[in-house]
Amino acid sequence: MPDPECHIRFDNNPYGVYLAGQTLAGQVELRLTDVLSVIGISLRLDGLTEIEWSEVVESPAAGQSVGRKTTRYHGQQTLLNSTSFLCGSSVGPVRDLPVGTHTYHFSCELPAHLPTSFEGYHARIRYTAKVSLHRTKARTDPIGQTSFTVLRHLNLNEHGEVLVLPTKSELTKVFCCGPCSSEPLYISAQIARCGYIPGQTIVMKIDAVNRSRTRVTEFRVKLIQKLCYTSQHPTVVTHADALVVAESRCSGVTSGEVVKHQQNLLIPALPPTYTDGSPIFSINYELEVEARVTGPNISPRLAMPITIGTIALEATVPKEKLKPLTKPSWDPFSSQHHTDIIGTRIPIANIARRSQTGPDDLPNGSSNVRLHYVVHRNGAELADEK
Numbered sequence: 261m262p263d264p265e266c267h268i269r270f271d272n273n274p275y276g277v278y279l280a281g282q283t284l285a286g287q288v289e290l291r292l293t294d295v296l297s298v299i300g301i302s303l304r305l306d307g308l309t310e311i312e313w314s315e316v317v318e319s320p321a322a323g324q325s326v327g328r329k330t331t332r333y334h335g336q337q338t339l340l341n342s343t344s345f346l347c348g349s350s351v352g353p354v355r356d357l358p359v360g361t362h363t364y365h366f367s368c369e370l371p372a373h374l375p376t377s378f379e380g381y382h383a384r385i386r387y388t389a390k391v392s393l394h395r396t397k398a399r400t401d402p403i404g405q406t407s408f409t410v411l412r413h414l415n416l417n418e419h420g421e422v423l424v425l426p427t428k429s430e431l432t433k434v435f436c437c438g439p440c441s442s443e444p445l446y447i448s449a450q451i452a453r454c455g456y457i458p459g460q461t462i463v464m465k466i467d468a469v470n471r472s473r474t475r476v477t478e479f480r481v482k483l484i485q486k487l488c489y490t491s492q493h494p495t496v497v498t499h500a501d502a503l504v505v506a507e508s509r510c511s512g513v514t515s516g517e518v519v520k521h522q523q524n525l526l527i528p529a530l531p532p533t534y535t536d537g538s539p540i541f542s543i544n545y546e547l548e549v550e551a552r553v554t555g556p557n558i559s560p561r562l563a564m565p566i567t568i569g570t571i572a573l574e575a576t577v578p579k580e581k582l583k584p585l586t587k588p589s590w591d592p593f594s595s596q597h598h599t600d601i602i603g604t605r606i607p608i609a610n611i612a613r614r615s616q617t618g619p620d621d622l623p624n625g626s627s628n629v630r631l632h633y634v635v636h637r638n639g640a641e642l643a644d645e646k
Contacts, residue, residue: 265291266391266404276408281372284408288346288364288391296357300348300394303366306387307340307374307410309541311489313382313499333491333499335540339375340387342368350394370410375538376531377409382489382501383541414532414569416455423455423567429549433560435474443471445513447562449481449549455567458529462566466521466549468513476512476551481523483507484563485530486544505530512552533567 270276270286278284288303290296312334319327346364348355378385391404416423428450435445446469451462464481483506489499506525513519525547534543548563 262293263393263401263403264293264296267291268389268391268404268406270408276406278370278408278410280370280374280376280410280412283367283369285365285367286389288366288404290357290362290364292357292359292362295359296393297354298348298357298393298395299352299354299397300350301346301364302350302392302394302400303344303346303364304390304392305340305342305368306390307338307385309337309339309375309383309385309538311335311383311491311540313489313491331494333489333493333495333497335490335492337538337540339385340371344368346391348394351397373537374410374412375534376412378531378534378543380487380501382499383487385541411570412532413571414567415571416457416567416569416573417571419455419567419569424453424573426450426452427454427564429562429564431560431562433472433551435472435553435557443473445470445472445474445476445551445560447549447551447560449547449562449564451547451564451566453573454565455569455573456527457569457572458527460527460572462525462527462547464523464525464547464549466510466523467519468521468551469518470513470515473515474557475514475554477554478512478552479510479521479523480550480552481508481510481525482548482550483525483527484546484548486546488542488544490540492540527568530568532569 267289268286269289270284273286284305288301290301312332314330314332316328316330319329344366346366347357347362374387375385377387387408387410389406389408390402392400392402394400428448430448431446433445433447434443448467450465456462462483466479466481468476468479470476482504485503485505487501487503489501491497491499506528508523508525510521510523511519530545531543533545534541544565545568546563546565548561550559550561552559
């Protein structure tokens with residue numbers, strides 16, 4: 261006997277889009293052309309985070325040519341698993357459903373912690389509703405399935421004042437080394453705040469002073485989505501992807517020139533930052549400024565992390581927090597000691613990181629780049645440092 265025709269519909273929500281914490285309601289419609297004998301009809305709501313990628317490793321075998329081994333890394337986290345019976349139960353007596361149309365209503369409150377649906381090359385966050393026939397205690401046949409979308413609000417106003425404060429990143433680059441070293445190239449980038457939502461425009465101010473002999477052909481401002489996956493099988497391995505989701509370009513700076521730019525970058529539709537709900541998958545964002553240079557030199561980059569949410573910042577920075585610093589401004593070419601956090605940029609690579617990178621593992625060409633991450637703080641904090 262063929263399976264009955266099954267339709268799953270959501271009430272007043274034809275596209276099946278829900279906020280986390282909302283009530284998902286709808287109806288299941290079965291159209292029977294023959295009498296159907298079942299002990300129950302169930303509706304199951306599923307939510308899963310799934311990650312998967314493969315790596316090919318070449319390993320020489322003794323007395324043989326180089327061999328290749330492909331390893332598949334994967335992991336899964338259950339976000340939602342709710343089963344309710346529309347008719348009967350999983351153990352009840354057999355009942356006969358007559359020919360015709362049978363309509364069953366359902367309602368389920370979605371947990372407030374559910375993350376936003378996501379579809380990527382190595383990761384997926386999916387939600388489905390599945391109808392099954394329980395013909396006997398040991399036999400269950402799925403007859404209908406549909407997907408629905410969950411959106412989780414990320415209110416930027418609930419993540420502290422740090423998202424409201426302006427942030428500045430500075431870089432000094434010396435090309436070559438030793439007696440052949442040039443005068444430095446100085447670049448700084450500043451944004452008014454660190455929290456945004458899709459549809460807003462990021463306004464970035466770029467200052468550059470080029471005392472080197474190397475010409476910067478252009479500046480590229482990029483919004484980068486950083487995806488991190490942690491497998492569960494066959495071993496625990498971390499894998500990372502960095503995707504450019506928006507980009508803006510402007511002219512560079514020639515040798516001996518000083519320039520100031522203001523670049524606007526429109527944020528496209530993106531899932532919010534997601535770092536607190538899954539041990540196997542996370543989403544972060546950062547702004548990167550790349551100075552494209554001529555010749556064989558490595559193009560210097562500087563980056564600033566930002567948070568993408570769904571509810572925009574409402575508060576503005578109080579005036580007392582915007583008072584100028586009493587300390588003298590930082591001269592990138594003076595001999596003074598650097599008091600800000602200084603680090604070496606390590607480019608993101610799509611490789612598994614099985615162990616922590618040591619200081620001797622830094623990539624070539626990174627040692628002559630100094631990054632200065634400056635977060636503007638309030639007056640009380642500055643007073644404590646004096």
